[in-house]
Amino acid sequence: MNARISRIFAALGFALACTGAQATDIINQDNKAYKVTVQGEGKLSTSSYNLKSRGSQYGACGYSWCTFAIPGSKISAGKNDKVFIRSGKLVKG
Numbered sequence: 158m159n160a161r162i163s164r165i166f167a168a169l170g171f172a173l174a175c176t177g178a179q180a181t182d183i184i185n186q187d188n189k190a191y192k193v194t195v196q197g198e199g200k201l202s203t204s205s206y207n208l209k210s211r212g213s214q215y216g217a218c219g220y221s222w223c224t225f226a227i228p229g230s231k232i233s234a235g236k237n238d239k240v241f242i243r244s245g246k247l248v249k250g
Contacts, residue, residue, distance in 0.1 A: 179219070179236050179237050180215070180216035180217065180218055180219040180236055181216075181217050181218040181219075181223060181225075181234050181235070181236055181237075181238050181239070181240060182213065182214065182215045182216070182217065182239045182240070183206065183208060183213065183214040183217050183225065183239075183240045183241075183242070184213045184239060184240070184241050184242070184250075185208040185209070185210065185211060185212050185213065185241075185242045186211065186241055186242060186243050187210065187211075187242050187243065187244065187245065188210045188211065189210055189245075190207065190208060190209050190210055190212075191207075191208050191227045191228075191242055192205055192206070192207050192208075192227070193205065193206045193207075193208055193214070193217070193225055193226070193227055193242075194225070194226045194227075195217050195218055195223050195224070195225055195226075196223060196224045196226075197218055197219075197220040197223045198220040198221060198222060198223065201220065202220075204217070208242070217240075218234070218236055219236055220236060221235060221236060222234065222235050222236070223236075225240050225247055226247075227242065227245075227247060229245060229246075230245065230246045230247045231247065232247040232248070232249065234249050238250075
């Protein structure tokens, strides 16, 4: 009986590990630092991130979709997307 319970818990742990949290990542591919403003699903929340040259911010948006902005560029992305900064513009990848 104990072996059966152990297998159930092992399977449950594996299932939970495979369904990890999803959130949008921002990857700066420029040699310039940027302040990125992130607004979640309309106006639910607003956050700012300072990305260094060639820096990244993981988990920037956990909502269904968010709007990302840097000076001169704005884009919307879902929580499974990756947002890149290339040549001063935001692009989804």
